[in-house]
Amino acid sequence: DVKVTQSSRYLVKRTGEKVFLECVQDMDHENMFWYRQDPGLGLRLIYFSYDVKMKEKGDIPEGYSVSREKKERFSLILESASTNQTSMYLCASTPPSGRVDTGELFFGEGSRLTVL
Amino acid sequence: QKEVEQDPGPLSVPEGAIVSLNCTYSNSAFQYFMWYRQYSRKGPELLMYTYSSGNKEDGRFTAQVDKSSKYISLFIRDSQPSDSATYLCAMTFSGNTPLVFGKGTRLSVIA
Numbered sequence: 001d002v003k004v005t006q007s008s009r010y011l012v013k014r015t016g017e018k019v020f021l022e023c024v025q026d027m028d029h030e031n032m033f034w035y036r037q038d039p040g041l042g043l044r045l046i047y048f049s050y051d052v053k054m055k056e057k058g059d060i061p062e063g064y065s066v067s068r069e070k071k072e073r074f075s076l077i078l079e080s081a082s083t084n085q086t087s088m089y090l091c092a093s094t095p096p097s098g099r100v101d102t103g104e105l106f107f108g109e110g111s112r113l114t115v116l
Numbered sequence: 117q118k119e120v121e122q123d124p125g126p127l128s129v130p131e132g133a134i135v136s137l138n139c140t141y142s143n144s145a146f147q148y149f150m151w152y153r154q155y156s157r158k159g160p161e162l163l164m165y166t167y168s169s170g171n172k173e174d175g176r177f178t179a180q181v182d183k184s185s186k187y188i189s190l191f192i193r194d195s196q197p198s199d200s201a202t203y204l205c206a207m208t209f210s211g212n213t214p215l216v217f218g219k220g221t222r223l224s225v226i227a
Contacts, residue, residue, distance in 0.1 A: 004159075033214065040124070040219070041219065042122075042204070042217055042218065042219030042220055043160075043204065043217040043220075045214055048214055058214065090159055090160075092159075104150065104162050104165060105152075105160075105162070105206075105215060106162075107159030107160050107161065108159050109157075109158060109159050110157070110158070110159050
């Protein structure tokens with residue numbers, strides 16, 4: 001079974017703190033994604049990566065950065081956390097289209113971040 | 117106009133009812149259509165996948181795509197309390213393009 005693991009299920013941080021959200025997948029997937037999910041707004045794409053050291057901006061990249069140093073690990077960084085970044089953060093991965101052409105995403109359990 | 121529109125509900129039905137969940141979309145280039153199910157405090161998981169137009173059935177679940185109307189549906193027959201979850205539609209142009217999600221419909225099936 002594909003496993004996408006997010007290191008922290010619940011975090012509480014203070015405004016201005018630097019926050020790291022880690023995601024690891026064990027299925028050798030090239031493509032990895034970070035979403036945030038908010039009531040009434042659904043899933044919104046923050047950043048994604050199709051390969052190591054590659055990154056692409058999603059729909060709402062402002063206030064975030066990412067790091068993909070290894071294929072299995074994709075980190076989301078909040079340089080200076082703000083209260084409007086309180087949200088559920090979901091990491092996902094998918095094989096490249098050459099192996100599976102559905103674009104199916106495999107999600108982690110989510111990291112619920114509260115910024116005070 | 118949002119790219120993908122989905123009624124957020126909440127939708128509450130009695131056990132055994134037939135449930136119809138729907139999404140409309142504006143971009144005719146979408147070819148891959150999916151339904152994800154998300155239980156409370158969990159990540160979404162793929163429930164159904166359809167390529168282009170047509171129907172697909174899997175047990176009590178049927179997914180329909182009508183590309184001419186830009187409309188997709190998920191039907192749940194003989195709904196069970198364990199079907200209580202948020203259902204998200206998603207679609208994309210190709211396997212390597214990020215999915216575009218609807219906002220999700222929260223469903224409660226009452227025993």
